[in-house]
Amino acid sequence: MTYSISDLSRELDITTRAIRFYEEQGMLSPERRGQERIYSPRDKVTLKLILRGKRIGFSLAECRELIELYDPSGNQRQLTSMLAKIAERRSQLQQQLLDIQQMQLELDTAEERCTQALAELAPLPATAQE
Template sequence: MSVTETTERSKRDRTYSITELCREFDVTPRTLRFYEQKGLLHPARRGWTRLFSYRDRARLQLILRGKKVGFALEEIKEMLDLYNLRDGQLTQLRIASTKMRERLEALRKQRVELEDAIGDLERTVVVVDGMLKEREAAQPKAANS
């Protein structure tokens, strides 16, 4: 076995405590327990201690990426669970590709809608600020009358 293979194997055999993963990914222990409850992570147990595997760590990284772009936990779980099929990940990759393309399109649509809303709000701010300026300019005159 080469040094690279040995290093890779030791990485894969490594376990992580809940504290280590929380620190590395800036999540709370409650978050990890929630993902475990939802079947997204499968830590081993040593008494009360959870030991997360290299695979759990990789799954957590994918969960957080998926959430960041707006996937629901159910969608993330569906994509992750397809990894267990023995088809060389073809099904997982096909479904992930389809879901990612759909999400990308939804995000693009949201971006257009958000840009429209920002434009509307910017125009409204100009109008309201103009009205405010007029009222403030007229106020001292009304007070002196």
């Protein structure tokens, strides 16, 4: 079975421009029939792997590296590398979460100080000034 660029675009909910970009990056290699691109099932799987990698925060270079490790006779190296990248990404996300929580605390403190300063600057009600 083969796929046109519009087939893949529709099926994977991705723009044809994005597919052409991945092709320009050397990650997809469709056959050509004149101007028409003909994608193989392997191209479709590769594109799915790229999209999955991007969703979980892998760079394009990391996606390429994982795809290049694929070995039809056994993909132990690919899976081991994927697990290492997952652990690294999880660690990065944990650090980002801690950074966000710290920033929220700092925002809370700044907000509290501003609110307090505004309350101190507010004019007294008319009855209290008399």
